[in-house]
Amino acid sequence: MSPIPLPSPESPWLVADVGGTNARFGLVTAPGGHPGTVAVLAGAEFDGLADAVHSYLADHAGGVRAAAACLAIxxxxxxxxxxxxxxxxxxxxxxxGIPHVELLNDFEALALALPHLGAGDLASLGGPLPAPDMVKTVLGPGTGLGVAALVPVREGWVPVPGEGGHVSVPAVTGLEIEVVRALRADGMSFVDAEHLLSGPGLVRLRHGLALVEGTPVAPLAAPEIVARVDDSLCARTVEVFCGLLGSFAANVALTLGARGGVYLGGGIVPRIVRRMRESDFRRRFEANLVLSDYLSEIATTVIVAEQPALTGAAAWLAQRVAGREAGVPSSRPPHPFPEADPSVTPATRSAAP
Structure with missing residues (x-):
């Protein structure tokens, strides 16, 4: 693969966040720059990734030829x-057809964005301010359930992707256990966390609650479930969702030692911040008979920034260039993406409003 050239308006870097529903694209046109010319394309309208990339460059970026790309998948x-x-x-x-392309898992890119998010990009769900320079983790329900970590090293940060969304569902209460049993009896041989903590998971969770209550209902899409605050079944679905997510987030924090904070992204949680704060989420996060004190010292924060994974993808390319110039092995380059405001410290940029 060819070395990464510096970006310019004529030969920018292409950054992308390609999800199960939408593909988001942007351009970086200067060293240290942040993504611009952002467009969100519906994946169902394209035959594949190459088709979506070519369409974005032709229809939204003036036909420019990208010198390098980082795609979060x-x-x-x-x-x-x-x-x-x-x-x-x-x-x-x-x-x-791009000379240099880097691939990241989408939550790996989201993790890389964490050091570059300011107070206006974040909303607290409880706990102290995130501890600087300690392991951070990010998770998020969307089309699926993504999980990744960001580990501090001497030179900067290293992202660690994973498939933690496919662990067993963290059913704790009697109602949650009944819902899982009902779904298994209804044909699901195994229920993992993503099966209930995602957009499709909200649909399954509502169906499972209806099975437990013995009240057949017509299916609703996830956005409708979230929007129908006056519908008792929909409201209970969101309440159970928040509780399950609290237990799941605690499991991730304990597994990864995320003393630097647990960040929540994806397409669902940023839309229901108020309901998350009023829910059982934080109590369930801290509800551990052995390590409740440990968990109570970990911040839980929602990412409300627009397109943060594009920032992470740009950060990765910048780190690769910085690593090459510093003579560091290219697998894990040293320096983080330059801050827009150098006065922002790790503690203040992680602070939630």
Whole structure:
């Protein structure tokens, strides 16, 4: 793969966040710059990733030719190959016709964005301010349930992707256990966390509650469930969702030692911040008979920034260039993406409003 050239208006970096529903694109046109010319394309309108990339460059970016790209993919990546977990898109980045392409898991890119988010990009769900320079983790329900960590090293930060959304569902209360049993009896042989903590998971969770209550209901899409605050079944669905998410977030924090904070992204939680604050989320997060004190010292914060994964993808390319210039092995370059405001410290930029 060719070295990464510096971006310019004529030969920018292409950054993308490719999810199960939408593909988000942007351009970085100067060293240290942040993504601009952002467009969100519906994945269902394209035959694959190459088709979406070419359409964005032609229709939204004036036909510019990208000198390099970093693509965050909602699914496993392996060298130059990708596979989206919740769509049929798969292949090699060689199909894109861009000289240098880096692939990241989408939550790996979201983790890389964490040091570059300001107070206006975040909303607290409880706990102290996130501790600076300690392990951070990010998780988020959307089309699926993503999980990743960000680990501090001497030179900066290292992202650690994973597939933690597919662990067993953290059913704790009697009602949650009944819902899981009902869904299994209804044909789901195994219920993992993503099956209930995602957009499709909200649909399953409402169905499971209806099965437990013995009240058949017509299916509703996830946005309708969230929007129908006066519907008792929909309201209970969101309440159970928040409690489950609290237990799941605690499991992630304990597994990764995320003393630097647990951040929540994805397409659902930023839309229901007030309901999350009023829910059982934080109590469930701290509800551990052995390590409640440990968990009470960990911040839980919602990412409300627009397109943060694009910032993370740009950060990755900037780190690669910085690592090359510093003579650091290219697998893990040293320096973080330059801050827009150098006066912002790790503590203040992680502070929630």
């Amino acid at each position: 909602a699914g496993p990546v392996n060298a130059d190959r990708y596979r989206l977990t919740n769509t049929g898109w798969s292949g090699s980045v060689g199909e894109l």
